[in-house]
Amino acid sequence: MNRTYIKDLRTKVDQTVKIQGWLQTLRDQKKIQFLILRDPTGLVQVAHWKPNDEDLAARITSMGMETALTITGKVIDNPVVKLNQIEIQLESLVVENAAEIPLPFEPFAETLPALDYRLDWRYMDLRRPYNNLLFQIETTLEMAMREYWLQHNFVEIHSPKLTGSPSESGAELFSLDYFERKAYLAQSPQFYKQMAMAAGFERIFEIGPVFRADPSFTARHMTEFTGVDMEISWIDSHEDVMAFQEGWLQYVYTRVKELHGDAIKETFDVDLVVPTVPFPRIPMREAIEILKSRGYVLPADKKGDIDPAGEREIAAYVKEKFDHDFVFLTDWPIAVRPFYHMRLEGDETLTRSYDLIANGLEITTGAQREHRVDVLTRQALEKGLTVEPIQYYLDFFRYGCPPHGGFGLGLSRLMMVLLNLPNIREAVYIFRGPTRLNP
RNA sequence: GGGGGCGUGGUGUAGUGGCUAACAUGCGGCCCUGUCAAGGCCGAGACCGCGGGUUCGAACCCCGUCGCUCCCGCCA
Numbered sequence: 397m398n399r400t401y402i403k404d405l406r407t408k409v410d411q412t413v414k415i416q417g418w419l420q421t422l423r424d425q426k427k428i429q430f431l432i433l434r435d436p437t438g439l440v441q442v443a444h445w446k447p448n449d450e451d452l453a454a455r456i457t458s459m460g461m462e463t464a465l466t467i468t469g470k471v472i473d474n475p476v477v478k479l480n481q482i483e484i485q486l487e488s489l490v491v492e493n494a495a496e497i498p499l500p501f502e503p504f505a506e507t508l509p510a511l512d513y514r515l516d517w518r519y520m521d522l523r524r525p526y527n528n529l530l531f532q533i534e535t536t537l538e539m540a541m542r543e544y545w546l547q548h549n550f551v552e553i554h555s556p557k558l559t560g561s562p563s564e565s566g567a568e569l570f571s572l573d574y575f576e577r578k579a580y581l582a583q584s585p586q587f588y589k590q591m592a593m594a595a596g597f598e599r600i601f602e603i604g605p606v607f608r609a610d611p612s613f614t615a616r617h618m619t620e621f622t623g624v625d626m627e628i629s630w631i632d633s634h635e636d637v638m639a640f641q642e643g644w645l646q647y648v649y650t651r652v653k654e655l656h657g658d659a660i661k662e663t664f665d666v667d668l669v670v671p672t673v674p675f676p677r678i679p680m681r682e683a684i685e686i687l688k689s690r691g692y693v694l695p696a697d698k699k700g701d702i703d704p705a706g707e708r709e710i711a712a713y714v715k716e717k718f719d720h721d722f723v724f725l726t727d728w729p730i731a732v733r734p735f736y737h738m739r740l741e742g743d744e745t746l747t748r749s750y751d752l753i754a755n756g757l758e759i760t761t762g763a764q765r766e767h768r769v770d771v772l773t774r775q776a777l778e779k780g781l782t783v784e785p786i787q788y789y790l791d792f793f794r795y796g797c798p799p800h801g802g803f804g805l806g807l808s809r810l811m812m813v814l815l816n817l818p819n820i821r822e823a824v825y826i827f828r829g830p831t832r833l834n835p
Numbered sequence: 836g837g838g839g840g841c842g843u844g845g846u847g848u849a850g851u852g853g854c855u856a857a858c859a860u861g862c863g864g865c866c867c868u869g870u871c872a873a874g875g876c877c878g879a880g881a882c883c884g885c886g887g888g889u890u891c892g893a894a895c896c897c898c899g900u901c902g903c904u905c906c907c908g909c910c911a
Contacts, residue, residue, distance in 0.1 A: 423870045430870050441871070461861090478871050498845055498862055505860060506872080507847045512903055568909085584911095610909060611836070621911070695907090703907080751911095759911065806911030820911095831903085 397468065403437035405482050409473045412487065415440065418523065419463045419495075420504060422456065429456050431486075432479070433467060436528055441479050442467055444486040452489065460495035462503070462523070511819060515827055518835055522825075529663050531825065533656050534811055538603060540651035541624065544644050550599045550626070555588030557581055557605060561785040568609045570619075581607035584804065586736070587789045589627040590765055593800040594792040601626040603807070611830045615819040616757065616809060620828040624810075627802030634738075634748040634764045637801045638724050641752065641762065642673045645722070652814065664815045675722040675752075676714050683710055683725055700729035704758075711756035721813075726750040735779040736772060737763040738801075748801070754813040762803030769793040 400413040417435035431442040446453040469484040477483045501509065501517040503524050508514065514521040521527060542552075559580050570581040585602050592600040606623035631637060649670040652660075660666050678686070680700060687694060687702070692709045694702065702710065702725070714723040727746045730739065737747040749763035766772045769790055773783060776790075783790065811823040821827040826835065 421871085421873095423873060425867060425870065425873090427868055428870075430873090432871080443869075476869075476871095500845070502846065502861065505846070507860080509846055510903080513846080606911075608910075612909065613905080614907085614909095615905070617910070623911070705907095757911095761911070804911060809911055 401437040402433070402435045402440045405440060405471050405484075406480070408471045409482075410471065412468060412470050413484070414466065414468045415442075415484065416466045416492075417464075419459060419461055419465055422459065422461070424457055429453060431456065431465075431467075433465065433484075434523075439479055440482055440484060441477055442469060442484040442486050452486075455491075456489070459491065460497045461499060462495040462520075463491055464493040464495075466490040466492055511821055515821060515832065516835075518826060526663055529656070529659055530811070530815065530823070533652060533660065533815070534807070536652050536655050537648060537810070537814070538807075540648040541601075541603070541644070543651070544647045545599075545601050545626070548599065548640075550601050551592075551597050553588070553592055553597070553600050553602050554604060555582070555585040555602060557607070561788075570607050570609045583608050585623065585625050586804075587786075587792075589625055589802055590736075590789075590797075590800065591792050593627055593629050593767075594795070594797040598629040598798075599626075613830065615821075616812070618808070618820060618824065618828055619830060621824070622807040624805040624807050625802065627800060629798040629800040631764060631799055631801050634726065634750055634762060634801055637762045637764065637803055638677065638726075638750055638752075639674070641760065641803055642671070642675045642722070642724075646671055646673055649814075660815065664817075666814075666816050668814070669721065671720065671722050675724055676718045676720050677724040677726050677750075678710065678714075679727040680725055680729065680746075681727070686710065686713055699731040701732045707753050707758060708756035711753055721755050723753050724750045725753060733763070735775040735781060736765050738766040739775075752803075752805075754810070755816075757809060757813055759809045759813060760803050760805040762801065764799065764801035767793050767797045767799050 397412075397414040399416050400408055402415060402417070405413065405415075415433060415435065417433045419431055420434040420439065421430075421432035423430040427446050429444040429446060431444070433440055433442055444453065444456060467484065467486060467489050469487045472483045472485055473481060474483045475481050499520075501514070501520040503520055545552075558574065559582050561580070568583055571578050572581065573579075584606060585604065589600060589602065602623075602625045604623060605620055607620050609619065610617065628637065628640060649668065653668045653670055657668050660668055680702070683702060684694065684700070687706055687709055690709060690713065692706060694706055710723060710725070711721075714720050726749070727740055728737075728749045728751070729745055730737070730747055733747045733749050737749045740746040740748055747763060749761070751758055752760035752762070766775060772793060773790055776783065776786065808820050808823040811817065812820055815823070817823050
């Protein structure tokens with residue numbers, strides 16, 4: 397017999413079906429037992445009249461919560477039953493895997509354990525429909541990203557995560573033994589994205605792991621995360637990158653809202669708002685003036701950068717003035733940008749770069765890249781880098797590389813923004829941080 | 836790396852100098868003609884993170900230590 401999903405039981409009234417899932421609740425009375433079975437699509441009540449089979453009744457009585465079961469029985473339309481007015485009359489029951497007692501974690505307790513404890517027992521935590529939905533939404537999110545890219549002639553690449561030399565700075569690299577030498581885990585696909593531009597791919601994207609050896613203890617950092625990266629050729633400035641990104645995000649939001657808008661409202665209490673384009677754009681110098689005018693005092697040593705609280709303040713300003721959840725902060729000073737960002741014509745102290753702030757959270761950095769090898773080399777030296785380890789990268793730009801730019805976005809940070817999650821650990825399947833390597 | 840907060844049965848909390856350390860939930864037992872956030876009764880379960888100190892007396896105050904957590908730095 398084929399397995400029936402619980403959401404489809406309404407169409408099977410008076411038929412005998414096989415359902416499979418977890419025992420969520422057992423109400424064991426003198427003559428009758430009610431089992432609430434959960435599968436990924438919902439809950440259903442299974443009834444067993446004990447005198448029908450006393451041995452089976454005894455086995456059910458001793459079953460632990462969260463036991464994995466295969467049940468067959470007849471689907472009854474029963475208006476008395478509060479749960480969808482559907483009930484299964486139990487015919488057979490197979491315990492596929494008995495849950496041990498005591499349970500380390502109760503997925504359906506009224507109060508949730510602390511996050512750290514839930515991460516210890518993540519596979520139990522993920523049984524909650526809340527999490528089930530969260531990862532369905534993430535799947536849709538990535539699907540929509542790919543849909544839009546494919547509609548715009550992008551090619552997907554998978555760049556290596558094992559690298560032989562530090563690419564950008566080196567400070568936040570994990571190193572490991574690689575036969576007789578050292579290797580590093582990639583902290584960004586940046587150089588390989590640009591290599592694809594030199595290779596003539598013109599438009600590429602990659603969704604893949606990124607590693608950062610930052611001992612950051614915040615609600616928005618991880619040592620391993622999924623980076624969403626893209627790069628496009630033949631652009632005139634970072635404006636082209638922003639224009640693409642906002643259209644892309646608008647499409648992604650539209651698709652997620654289509655498929656999950658109601659569920660997101662119900663489970664996360666979030667009214668998903670598809671952003672209008674263009675997103676507001678504010679040059680950094682102007683942003684700092686805005687902060688001053690609102691009485692926000694920036695720390696003295698920011699070198700033209702804005703601290704996280706300042707970003708939240710800017711987001712509040714944008715919300716008030718433009719009623720928008722997103723804002724591009726543009727034209728960042730060179731002091732706080734990497735060497736490969738192209739400089740702004742007319743002001744060599746600024747770069748053709750931007751950050752995207754969503755609901756006050758930094759989710760993206762993007763830029764036009766410097767593709768002229770002499771300028772790029774000079775900028776690297778100015779930043780104190782030595783040419784030798786990045787020579788292979790500089791060589792990308794010797795044999796006809798078009799002007800190009802792109803951005804990187806943190807997938808889980810976008811999930812935080814989308815669902816208004818308080819902590820990135822809630823937004824990722826398995827969290828990796830400075831002090832967490834298990835499970 | 837810097838700063839703040841927290842650490843009590845399996846879990847979530849209450850208790851801030853003198854209690855056999857409380858409540859909820861979960862767990863075990865008994866009861867209940869259909870429950871549905873099931874209900875009722877009984878029971879087991881914590882030497883209050885760890886070490887030291889102050890005090891007649893410490894879960895409670897002090898010091899250290901470990902763990903967790905948030906903020907900053909840095910970033911996506």
